[in-house]
Amino acid sequence: MKGRSRFVLGAAVIGLPLVLALLGPLFAGEPGPRAVSFTLGDGHWLGTDFVGRDVWQQVLHGGRPVVVTALAATALAYLVSLPLGLISALTHRSWLEELLMRPLDVLLAVPSLLLILLVASVFEPGAVGLALLVALANIPDAARIVRAAAAEAASRPAVEALRMQGETWWRIAFGHVGRAILRTLAADAGIRLTGVLYLVATAAFLGVGVAPDAADWAVMVDRNRTGLFVQPWAVVVPALLIVTLTTGSNLLFDAALDRRSGSTRRAGNPRRPGDNRRNGEKVRQS
Amino acid sequence: MSGLRSFVVRRLLLGGAQTVAVVLLVFALTEALPGDAAVALAGDQPDPARIAAIREAMHLDRPAHERLLGWAAGLAHGDFGTSLTSGRPVTTYIEDGFGPTLLLATTTVTLLIPLGVGLGVLAARHEGRLVDRLVSSVTLGVYAVPEFALGVLLVTVFALRLGWLPPTAVGYGTDLLGHPAALVLPVLVLLSRPVCSLSRLVRAGMVDALNSPYVAQARRYGIPGARVRYGHALPNAVAPAAQQLARTVDWLLCGVIVVEALFVIPGLGTVLMNAVAERDVPVVQGLAVVFGVLTVVLNLGADLVAHRFAPRAGVAA
Numbered sequence: 001m002k003g004r005s006r007f008v009l010g011a012a013v014i015g016l017p018l019v020l021a022l023l024g025p026l027f028a029g030e031p032g033p034r035a036v037s038f039t040l041g042d043g044h045w046l047g048t049d050f051v052g053r054d055v056w057q058q059v060l061h062g063g064r065p066v067v068v069t070a071l072a073a074t075a076l077a078y079l080v081s082l083p084l085g086l087i088s089a090l091t092h093r094s095w096l097e098e099l100l101m102r103p104l105d106v107l108l109a110v111p112s113l114l115l116i117l118l119v120a121s122v123f124e125p126g127a128v129g130l131a132l133l134v135a136l137a138n139i140p141d142a143a144r145i146v147r148a149a150a151a152e153a154a155s156r157p158a159v160e161a162l163r164m165q166g167e168t169w170w171r172i173a174f175g176h177v178g179r180a181i182l183r184t185l186a187a188d189a190g191i192r193l194t195g196v197l198y199l200v201a202t203a204a205f206l207g208v209g210v211a212p213d214a215a216d217w218a219v220m221v222d223r224n225r226t227g228l229f230v231q232p233w234a235v236v237v238p239a240l241l242i243v244t245l246t247t248g249s250n251l252l253f254d255a256a257l258d259r260r261s262g263s264t265r266r267a268g269n270p271r272r273p274g275d276n277r278r279n280g281e282k283v284r285q286s
Numbered sequence: 287m288s289g290l291r292s293f294v295v296r297r298l299l300l301g302g303a304q305t306v307a308v309v310l311l312v313f314a315l316t317e318a319l320p321g322d323a324a325v326a327l328a329g330d331q332p333d334p335a336r337i338a339a340i341r342e343a344m345h346l347d348r349p350a351h352e353r354l355l356g357w358a359a360g361l362a363h364g365d366f367g368t369s370l371t372s373g374r375p376v377t378t379y380i381e382d383g384f385g386p387t388l389l390l391a392t393t394t395v396t397l398l399i400p401l402g403v404g405l406g407v408l409a410a411r412h413e414g415r416l417v418d419r420l421v422s423s424v425t426l427g428v429y430a431v432p433e434f435a436l437g438v439l440l441v442t443v444f445a446l447r448l449g450w451l452p453p454t455a456v457g458y459g460t461d462l463l464g465h466p467a468a469l470v471l472p473v474l475v476l477l478s479r480p481v482c483s484l485s486r487l488v489r490a491g492m493v494d495a496l497n498s499p500y501v502a503q504a505r506r507y508g509i510p511g512a513r514v515r516y517g518h519a520l521p522n523a524v525a526p527a528a529q530q531l532a533r534t535v536d537w538l539l540c541g542v543i544v545v546e547a548l549f550v551i552p553g554l555g556t557v558l559m560n561a562v563a564e565r566d567v568p569v570v571q572g573l574a575v576v577f578g579v580l581t582v583v584l585n586l587g588a589d590l591v592a593h594r595f596a597p598r599a600g601v602a603a
Contacts, residue, residue, distance in 0.1 A: 006423070013427075109304035109582045110311065113540040114574060121562040121570045122315050194430040202544055205434045206559065221438055225548075228438075228453070232446060235438055242435040250430040251423075 007255035014248025017241045021063025028060040038227035038234070046233045050223050051213060055234045061215035062238060066204070066245070069131050070197045074189060076135035077142050077196075082185075084139075085146025086173050090154055101147065104140035112137035112199060113206075120208040130209025134199050138192060145188050146181065153180040190253030197246050217242050294590065301586040308578035309361065312571050313354050340370055357571075366572035371564050376572035379557050387542055387553035389463065394476045394538065399531075402481045403524065406488025407515070410523075413493050422489070425482040433544045437475040441548075444471060454550045472549045476541045480534040484527055491523030498522075535584045539577060 034052040035044065046055035084104075088097040116133045119125065125133060153159070154177050162172050204210045204218035212223070217238035224234035340346070345353050360367065366376035409421040428436070445453035455468040495501060496519050504514045546555035554573060561569035 009423075105300060106304050106307040109585065110308060110578055111536045111539045111581055113543060114577050117543070117558065117562055118312065118315055118570065118574050121565060121567065198430055198432050201432045202434060202540065205432070205544065206547065207563075218432075218434070221434060225438065228442065229446065232442055236442055239435040239438045243431050243439065246430040246432065246435075247427040251427055254426055 004255075006251060006258070010248055010250075010252030010255050012248075013244050014252055017063060017245040017248065018067070020060065020241065021067040021245070024060035024063055028057050031057060038224075038231040040231060040233070046237055047231045049220065049231075049234045050227060055220075055224075055231075055237065058215045058220055059217070059237055059241070062217040062220055063241065063245075065127060065210070065214070065216045066197070066201055066218065066242070069127055069134070069209075070193060070200045072131040073134035073138070073196050073200065074193045076131060077138040077192065078185070078189065080135070081139050081143035081146055082178075084143045086150050086177065088143075089147045089150035090169070090173055090177065101143070104143055108140040113202065116199070116203050116208055117206070120203075125209045127209055130200065130203055133209070134196055134203070137199065138196060142188070142192060146185065149181040149184040150177050153177045156180075187253075187257050190249075190256060194246060194250045194253060197249060201242050201246070297586060297589055301582055304582045305579055308582065309358060309575060310354075312574045312578070313357060315567075315571070317350055361575060366575070367568040369561075369569050370566045376569050379561075379569055380554065380572065380576060383552060383554035383557040385553075386551050387546070387555065390469075390472060390476060390542060390545070390551070390553065391538060393469065393473050394480075397473065398477055398480050398484065398534075401477065402484030403488050403520075403527075405481065405485035406523070406527075407492055407520065409485065409489040410492035410496060411515070413496075418489075421485070425485050428478050429482040429486070431478065433475050433478065433541050434548055436478055437471065437545065437548045440471055440475060454548075456550045468549075472545045472551060475545050475548070476538065479537050479541065483534060483537075484531065487527040488523055491527060492519060495519035495522045531588060535581055535588075539581065 032054060035048045035054075036052055038048060038050065039052075040047040044054050044056070046059065049055050049058060084100055088100040091097055112134075115137050116130075119129075119133055123129065154172075159172060159176060162176060167175075201218040204214075204216050205222050207219075207222070210216050210219050212219075220238040221235055221242070224231070228235050345356065348356075357367065364377065366380070368375050369379065405421055405425070409418045412418045441453050444451045451470050452465075452468050455465070455472070496515070498519075501514055501519055504518055505511075542553065543555035543558060545551070546553045547559055550556075554576075558570065558573045558577075560566075561573065
């Protein structure tokens with residue numbers, strides 16, 4: 001029950017920004033003529049921004065890049081870390097495992113935002129580049145989790161039996177182990193998406209991967225800051241939307257995780273492979 | 287004992303490899319530039335004099351391995367090269383920005399530990415009740431909020447509406463200690479995420495510890511509650527959190543860059559952002575090495591400390 005109420009709370013908090021982000025562009029309509037910068041009223045519901053565009057319209061357009069880039073970066077991170085983690089968990093050659101995982105340990109040492117800024121100083125990444133960079137920053141951690149979960153699943157008797165029956169490596173890796181770790185991955189993906197949202201928004205705020213006048217909530221916060229004293233709405237509304245988006249996604253995924261693992265109390269580190277799997281069957285029926 | 291020693295040796299080796307990798311990665315970046323690096327870096331002002339100056343400053347006429355060796359040898363002697371835009375040594379940039387960043391970081395960490403542990407213990411003592419639910423929900427919610435969004439909202443409320451605090455540190459220069467009011471909001475924003483993660487970990491550890499057989503046994507002996515809580519349960523709850531503290535170094539670093547940009551504090555983060563905007567590669571490289579090596583060293587230290595606290599936890603190495 002408690003888990004359910006938190007689930008509802010999370011869904012309620014994330015609802016508005018998510019709907020705005022996904023459906024906003026459909027309702028935005030054609031951009032009107034540019035007015036004077038940082039004015040209030042005069043037909044502009046939330047006033048105008050630093051170049052005189054309607055803030056409400058920018059808000060309607062500005063959520064999609066944040067959400068879409070974050071989703072793409074999360075998917076990309078798994079696209080690389082899933083095979084990496086599975087191969088290094090299932091291989092019997094320890095040199096191969098070392099070869100795949102050790103470079104990631106090293107990459108883990110570089111703070112993610114620093115990595116993004118480093119590349120941004122040399123190239124000028126667009127939205128795709130930003131998604132790639134954020135994915136790259138997430139690969140080491142994601143691959144470690146996949147490996148840990150898969151190694152645990154691969155040591156089960158069922159896998160041994162499959163191996164003795166002469167099943168192919170592919171069937172074992174993707175048919176059995178891959179399916180067994182799905183729940184752990186789903187839990188991790190939720191947490192990762194929240195972290196990715198944070199990173200994407202922060203990078204956009206610092207001007208990485210976005211045009212200086214882009215319709216993007218984070219860019220709006222940055223660019224309209226100069227007019228904070230005259231026209232606070234151009235900053236406060238997108239900032240509030242980013243806060244509710246990230247807070248809501250964290251509350252939602254945490255509640256979902258609690259329901260999955262069937263316990264109301266969760267230790268600090270949610271990535272315990274065994275926990276989610278043990279209750280996996282129960283959840284599937286419900 | 288041999289287990290401890292081999293762990294320390296392995297962890298030190300990993301730290302060394304990470305340091306080397308950071309240096310290589312940072313260097314590889316200029317190699318990755320498409321075409322002629324000097325032309326690419328000149329960007330909007332491609333006049334021949336500037337291109338020649340960049341080529342000269344970065345020794346682009348020499349082969350890559352020679353440049354790498356020269357640069358790495360310079361790093362070892364504290365020579366980070368010279369800026370492309372101003373011609374000043376990179377070390378002067380680092381010296382200029384070091385003070386404010388160090389002040390921000392030390393203030394944050396000093397407040398972080400008592401606040402995080404205190405909130406965690408408070409929530410654990412009232413497990414399941416209103417206080418706990420409140421603390422847990424708020425820490426969970428704030429945990430993922432980007433610093434810039436939170437910071438801008440705090441500025442709007444406390445500087446704009448209420449007028450209690452200055453909105454930015456503009457005009458105070460590097461003398462932030464003389465104007466503590468200007469430090470309140472930046473430190474508050476920097477604290478937001480690490481406090482949440484730390485207090486959640488301490489709460490979880492403390493709840494486990496308070497429900498453990500040894501605490502029940504201590505209670506049966508009639509040992510006072512405070513002593514059981516703070517003398518026995520807390521040390522066990524803090525051990526896993528110690529390692530997480532090192533991970534927050536990454537966050538603090540991201541946070542410092544954002545907070546300095548937001549509150550216009552002339553620290554290392556601002557220097558870095560300016561250099562990124564001007565494509566001043568030697569300055570970016572120098573700062574990246576400083577930040578990267580700092581992260582490696584702090585993580586190394588935290589892992590060694592955590593291993594000392596809780597040798598059973600099996601710190602990853």
